[in-house]
Amino acid sequence: xxxxxxxxxxxxxxxxxxxxxxxxxxxxxxxxxxxxxxxxxxxxxxxxxxxxxxxxxxxxxxxxxxxxxxxxxxxxxxxxxxxxxxxxxxxxxxxxxxxxxxxxxxxxxxxxxxxxxxxxxxxxxxxxxxxxxxxxxxxxxxxxxxxxxxxxxxxxxxxxxxxxxxxxxxxx
Numbered sequence: 741x742x743x744x745x746x747x748x749x750x751x752x753x754x755x756x757x758x759x760x761x762x763x764x765x766x767x768x769x770x771x772x773x774x775x776x777x778x779x780x781x782x783x784x785x786x787x788x789x790x791x792x793x794x795x796x797x798x799x800x801x802x803x804x805x806x807x808x809x810x811x812x813x814x815x816x817x818x819x820x821x822x823x824x825x826x827x828x829x830x831x832x833x834x835x836x837x838x839x840x841x842x843x844x845x846x847x848x849x850x851x852x853x854x855x856x857x858x859x860x861x862x863x864x865x866x867x868x869x870x871x872x873x874x875x876x877x878x879x880x881x882x883x884x885x886x887x888x889x890x891x892x893x894x895x896x897x898x899x900x901x902x903x904x905x906x907x908x909x910x911x912x
Contacts, residue, residue, distance in 0.1 A: 778905075792882055793807075793878075793882060796878045796882060797875055797878055800875055800878065802871065805838055806841070806871075807875045807876075807879065808828060809838050809839070809842065809848075810842070810847065810848070810864065810868055810871065810872040810875070811872065811876075812824055812827060812828065813848065813862045813863065813864055813868075814864055814872055817861075817862075817863050817864070818861040818862070819861065820853070820862070821836055821860065821862065824862065839862065842868065845867070845871075846865055846867045847864065847865055847868030847871050847872075848862060848863070848864060848865065848868050849863050849865050
């Protein structure tokens with residue numbers, strides 16, 4: 741499947757390529773340089789990092805989405821599923837499915853909200869904290885791999901530029 745997306749793996753290097761298809765008529769569906777856009781570069785980087793996360797978290801029996809959800813609940817214990825879905829920009833059904841999986845593993849628990857009886861708060865269990873700790877070591881190793889490859893100055897510059905991209909998009 742990854743090859744169908746144009747993702748090729750060689751050792752620890754991940755490359756995402758987009759192949760141009762031959763247009764039979766004179767009409768181009770995209771402008772010249774479409775594959776050189778900043779948004780395509782961001783997407784290629786995102787796919788490469790996501791692929792590496794999936795590979796490295798798999799031996800822990802965890803997917804990147806599980807890590808993200810556990811991190812979110814860790815940073816804000818007591819979040820409700822609907823609020824978590826809004827923050828993660830996914831459907832409430834997707835969060836409910838992830839919560840059910842993590843709850844069945846004993847990593848997450850639902851508690852009744854003290855004032856709203858129909859709202860369930862999400863909290864990490866001891867097993868959830870341990871799973872998050874192990875997964876975070878994997879993610880920290882990926883981060884070190886990236887920042888070592890860039891160096892301290894370029895890592896800081898990239899972080900600043902990505903923060904600037906986020907702000908620019910929010911202000912659009």
